[in-house]
Amino acid sequence: MSRYTYKKSGVDVTASGRFIAKITSDVKSTKVTGALGGIGGFGALFDGRFPQYRYPVLVSSTDGVGTKLKIAQKLDCHDTVGIDLVAMNVNDILCVGAKPLFFLDYIACGKLQANVLTKVVKGIADGCRQAGCALIGGETAEMPGMYDPDEYDLAGFTVGVVEKAKLIDGSKIRPGDRLIGLASSGLHSNGFSLARKALGEKQTYRWGRELLKPTKIYVKSVLALLNKVSARGIAHITGGSFQEKLGRILPKGTSAHLDRDSWKVPEIFRKIQASGVSESEMYRTFNMGIGMILVVSSAQVLQTRRILSRFGIENWGIGQIEKGNRSVHIM
Numbered sequence: 511m512s513r514y515t516y517k518k519s520g521v522d523v524t525a526s527g528r529f530i531a532k533i534t535s536d537v538k539s540t541k542v543t544g545a546l547g548g549i550g551g552f553g554a555l556f557d558g559r560f561p562q563y564r565y566p567v568l569v570s571s572t573d574g575v576g577t578k579l580k581i582a583q584k585l586d587c588h589d590t591v592g593i594d595l596v597a598m599n600v601n602d603i604l605c606v607g608a609k610p611l612f613f614l615d616y617i618a619c620g621k622l623q624a625n626v627l628t629k630v631v632k633g634i635a636d637g638c639r640q641a642g643c644a645l646i647g648g649e650t651a652e653m654p655g656m657y658d659p660d661e662y663d664l665a666g667f668t669v670g671v672v673e674k675a676k677l678i679d680g681s682k683i684r685p686g687d688r689l690i691g692l693a694s695s696g697l698h699s700n701g702f703s704l705a706r707k708a709l710g711e712k713q714t715y716r717w718g719r720e721l722l723k724p725t726k727i728y729v730k731s732v733l734a735l736l737n738k739v740s741a742r743g744i745a746h747i748t749g750g751s752f753q754e755k756l757g758r759i760l761p762k763g764t765s766a767h768l769d770r771d772s773w774k775v776p777e778i779f780r781k782i783q784a785s786g787v788s789e790s791e792m793y794r795t796f797n798m799g800i801g802m803i804l805v806v807s808s809a810q811v812l813q814t815r816r817i818l819s820r821f822g823i824e825n826w827g828i829g830q831i832e833k834g835n836r837s838v839h840i841m
Contacts, residue, residue, distance in 0.1 A: 520654030522622065529624045529650060536635040537645050544611060545644035554647030556612050556669075565674040569608035572667045573598040577702040581714060581721050583660060588626050590724040591664065592633025593640070594699045597725035598748065599668040600641040601802065604729050605744040605759075607678040607736055608670035610643035616665040617650045620657035627662065633724070634666075640727040643668065676736075680743040680759035680805070687742055687831040688811045689756075689766060691773050692732075693824035694801030698725040700749045701795045708785040720778050726801050731821035735804075739814045743805035747797040756803055757838045765834020769841060773826040775799045793840050805831065 517523075530550060537549050546555035560566040575594045582591045592615075600610040615634050617627060627650065638645045657663070697705060705721065706714050714721065732744070743759040756766050776799050783792050792798060806814050811827060818825045 520621065521652045525622045525624065526650060526652070529622060529627060532624060532628050533631040536632050540635050540638040540643070540645040542611075542642065542644045545646050549647055551647070554612070554614060556644070556646060560671055563671065563673050566671050567674045567677065569603045569606055569670045569672055570668065571599045571602040572665065573602065574663070574665045575699050577706065578697075578699050578722070579663065580706065581702065581718055583662070584715065585718045585722065587718070587722055588629040589633050590722055592630045592635070593637040593724035593727070594633075595664050595666040596634055596637025596641055596668075597727045598699050599666050600637075600643065600670070600727060600729050601725070601746045603668060603670040604732055605678065605746050606672060607676050607741075607744075608672040609733055610641050610668050610670040610729060612644045612646045612669055613638050613641075614646065614667045615648035616667075617648070617662055618653055618657065619650070619662035620652075620654055621659040622650065622652045623660070630662070630664070637724075637727060641729040643670075678741055678744055681761055682742040683759070683761050683764055683805050683831055684742070685764060685831050685833050686808055687805050688808050688827060689768065689829040689831070690804045690806060690811065690814055690818070691800040691826050691828040692728060692802040692804070692818065693726075693773075694747070694776075694797045694799050695726040696723040696776060696778055697721060698748065698797055698801055700751075700797070704787065704791075704795055705782050708782050708787050710785070713781075713785070717778060717781065728802050728823070731818065731823055732802070732804075734821065735814065735817050738817060739806060739810050741804050741806055745803045747800050747802060751794055751796060751798070752800075752840060753794060753838050757836060759805070760831075760836045760838075762836065763833060764831050765837045765839060766829060767832055767839045767841065768829035772828045773799055800828065803828070
């Protein structure tokens with residue numbers, strides 16, 4: 511009899527098979543046109559023909575959820591972080607006008623807790639349905655010694671497609687263009703290391719449900735909007751907030767000017783700030799209630815805002831583009 515086995519060392523391959531069986535129905539619920547086969551193969555399959563595109567360009571993104579997972583694990587609440595995982599990726603490729611096609615996940619854990627990870631995958635499937643893309647594969651890695659038995663980490667990967675002539679890269683942004691802010695659902699998935707430090711363990715636990723609100727997925731609404739409005743730039747406000755994310759899409763000779771009094775800042779941000787974080791640091795780290803910014807011509811502001819409101823997305827005119835050196839000013 512073997513003195514050492516893989517199972518005795520902490521990895522149960524049969525448990526992995528049972529886990530896949532548990533999540534199969536959730537994965538199937540995300541199927542879209544082009545998705546081929548099912549989960550469990552050596553490679554995930556998607557039809558590469560795009561007859562509705564004249565010059566299709568594939569767009570990809572990979573990201574995780576960060577230390578928001580610490581709160582989910584502390585509160586034993588795992589049904590929303592999967593939505594966050596999808597959102598962080600699909601919202602990024604949306605910034606160039608791409609429609610997400612498919613998604614893959616990577617779950618690393620100390621011990622495969624099927625009751626926990628099934629909830630995580632349900633959230634991933636929910637996020638994929640919200641984004642209109644297929645969950646076509648993934649990997650679950652059991653790594654004892656790397657993670658504690660109750661710990662897990664998440665990473666995701668998405669691929670989308672956009673017509674080359676309709677790529678949005680910020681190059682058409684001009685002085686006089688307007689900034690429209692789309693409401694966030696809270697912190698989304700950035701700044702949690704600072705939030706946890708500022709709030710402390712007791713307040714983090716108290717505000718846990720608010721902190722765990724899933725990242726808003728803007729894909730379907732914004733793609734529908736882009737059929738009627740020519741956005742000149744889109745910024746997903748995540749790590750680095752306004753300075754880094756809005757700044758990266760500004761072309762030479764322009765600057766962005768935001769009026770911080772033009773939108774409603776959710777209470778959770780004020781709570782974090784009151785715990786000892788300066789206002790400048792807040793606006794450098796968190797989205798402050800703005801999850802995405804659209805840059806449109808002044809002539810299309812009213813139409814853009816009406817369409818967004820029709821889709822149930824709260825939005826505000828939050829500033830404009832002026833001449834400058836690719837800087838972002840919050841006043």
